[in-house]
Amino acid sequence: MDGRRRNPYELTDESPVYVISIAAQLSGLHPQTLRQYDRLGLVSPDRTAGRGRRYSARDIELLRTVQQLSQDEGINLAGIKRIIELENQVAALQQRVAELSSAVDGAAAAMQQREAQVHASYRRDLVPYQDVQQTSALVVWRPKRPKG
Numbered sequence: 001m002d003g004r005r006r007n008p009y010e011l012t013d014e015s016p017v018y019v020i021s022i023a024a025q026l027s028g029l030h031p032q033t034l035r036q037y038d039r040l041g042l043v044s045p046d047r048t049a050g051r052g053r054r055y056s057a058r059d060i061e062l063l064r065t066v067q068q069l070s071q072d073e074g075i076n077l078a079g080i081k082r083i084i085e086l087e088n089q090v091a092a093l094q095q096r097v098a099e100l101s102s103a104v105d106g107a108a109a110a111m112q113q114r115e116a117q118v119h120a121s122y123r124r125d126l127v128p129y130q131d132v133q134q135t136s137a138l139v140v141w142r143p144k145r146p147k148g
Helices: 020-027 031-040 057-071 077-120
Strands: none
Touching (some): 020 031, 031 057, 031 077, 057 077
């Protein structure tokens, strides 16, 4: 969520609005299959105060995916559950990477700004240091002798 308050009446893909009979029709599954998927933890809809299931559009899409993996791909329900868990983990990690990338970008910008401030604060009457080349020349110094 982006920190702004949402309108409580705004419908999103996560809004739990469909009762089990409608969700079954929309997903092409039997209501008993939806109950079984819920018991197995494959698709867990929100619950009303009276414990009735309420499915969201995202839940219905997940029901269709479970059915497709089971029927077309021949994956058993335990395998499907693991696939869903891994996909959720990947999505969470991608979100975390995006957050960390944003934080790094912000820190880099702050560092560049601070570096610019430091450079702007340099005194202009100072002579920049320049590395002197080392030589092997020998210089002999002899003091002048007083005349006398």
